Amino acid sequence: MKKQSKKNIAEIKKRFLERYGAATTELEFASDYELLVAIILSAQCTDKRVNIITKGLFAALPTVEAMADSSVEEIASLIKSCSYFNNKAKNLLAMAQNVVANFGGSIPHDEASLKSLAGVGQKTAHVFMIEFLHQNYMAVDTHVFRTAHRLGLSSAKTAVKTEEDLTKAYMSELAVLHQAMVLFGRYICKAKNPLCDSECFLADFCQSRSNFKPA
Ligand code: SF4
Structure with missing residues (x-):
């Protein structure tokens, strides 16, 4: 070629x-926490489906602290119509606990810190920096x-x-x-x-x- x-x-x-x-992105979000969770959920799942799931998820767990205090079982039950929901639930809990323990409860905005979170690889980190920070990635x-x-x-x-x-x-x-x-x-x-x-x-x-x- x-x-x-x-x-x-x-x-x-x-x-x-x-x-x-x-x-702009078709994912619906109102904060950096919501955007990061939505992007993690969107792997192998349509944005339309993610938007349906996150309505209930963010009503139940509105902050990263609430997610960190949750459990894999609770998160899995809230996202069960998403592909790979068990694995994503594990990653979301680990991500939230890491943010609370190591980043003062604030979602980090730099690539290296984002990539240190469970479920966040280069693509997810870049999509976050594109959509939330409008950076040239x-x-x-x-x-x-x-x-x-x-x-x-x-x-x-x-x-x-x-x-x-x-x-x-x-x-x-x-x-x-x-x-x-x-x-x-x-x-x-x-x-x-x-x-x-x-x-x-x-x-x-x-x-x-x-x-x-x-x-
Ligand atoms: S839609 Fe895609 S595959 Fe079809 S002509 Fe355009 S670029 Fe090529």
């Missing part, structure tokens, strides 16, 4: 910004990975390397471009039956319609 030229990358970036420049989920490869913006095997390629290619406005590629992948450049002929505004740059997935 041929990598896109600088000129083509600039045009792809321009079209993404024109189409999705005002886009890229994060690569399944949609961003697939669309980056279909558009010839990366041929890397892993999400982390793809993130590096996209960061180098775009340089600026990464937070908006992350959101743009998530929405493009979710609604147009879908894994199965992408809307190539009816909806795609980047078809002239498309290199492959394969369903790329990270190694």
Whole structure:
């Protein structure tokens, strides 16, 4: 697969910004605690489902302290319609207890501290910094990975390397471009039956319609 030229990358970036420049996350949250919990829950789960779950979860456990004083069983019962709910419940309890014990009950806002929390890897930390702090970071989920490869913006095997390629290619406005590629992948450049002929505004740059997935 041929990598896109600088000129083509600039045009792809321009079209993404024109189409999705005002886009924000579809996750609903009112604080840094709520956003971090929602992002942890969103792995392998739709934002729509997470928004349904978090309504009840945050009514029962409105603060990180309340979550830290809870139990795996209680959290699991509140998130049981989410995929991998047992594992996510364990991570959420450990995350909350760590925040209370080591960060004075305040969700940390820097990458290294975020990544020290249970259930928080590089993608989750970057999505948090993009959505809450509007910082210039890229994060690569399944949609961003697939669309980056279909558009010839990366041929890397892993999400982390793809993130590096996209960061180098775009340089600026990464937070908006992350959101743009998530929405493009979710609604147009879908894994199965992408809307190539009816909806795609980047078809002239498309290199492959394969369903790329990270190694
Ligand atoms: S033409 Fe189809 S596969 Fe290619 S970028 Fe557009 S929607 Fe995705």
